[in-house]
Amino acid sequence: YARHHLKGKKxxxxxxxxxxxxxxxxGIDKIGLGALIGLSDSWRVDCYMVAEHLLWLQQHYWQSRxxxxxxxxxxxxxxxxx
Numbered sequence: 001y002a003r004h005h006l007k008g009k010k011x012x013x014x015x016x017x018x019x020x021x022x023x024x025x026x027g028i029d030k031i032g033l034g035a036l037i038g039l040s041d042s043w044r045v046d047c048y049m050v051a052e053h054l055l056w057l058q059q060h061y062w063q064s065r066x067x068x069x070x071x072x073x074x075x076x077x078x079x080x081x082x
Contacts, residue, residue, distance in 0.1 A: 020053070024061030031057065032067045 010016065023031045035050045037043050054066060 017053075020057055021060075024057060024064055028064060030065045030067065031061070032069060033057075035068055035070045037071055 020031050020033060033050065033054060035046070037046045040046050040049075050068060054068065057064070057066065
C-alpha cells in the first residue's frame with residue numbers, strides 16, 4: 001500500500017481502514033467501501049478481508065446501509081498502464 005501512496009492523507013492506511021468505523025459512530029446513513037484488490041499476494045485474501053470488514057461494520061452499525069466499489073479488474077483500451 002505504501003509504495004502506491006507516497007504523499008498525502010492516503011498514505012495513512014489505518015486512517016483509511018478506520019474511516020467506515022468513524023462514519024458508523026457518527027450515524028451516517030450510507031457507508032461506501034473501496035476494495036483494494038491486489039495489496040496481498042492473493043486476490044482471494046483481499047476479497048475475504050473486504051467481506052470480513054463489511055460483516056464487522058454491519059454487526060456494529062446495523063442501521064447503516066453499505067456499498068462496496070471494486071476497481072477495474074481488466075485493462076481497458078486506451079487506459080493508463082501503471
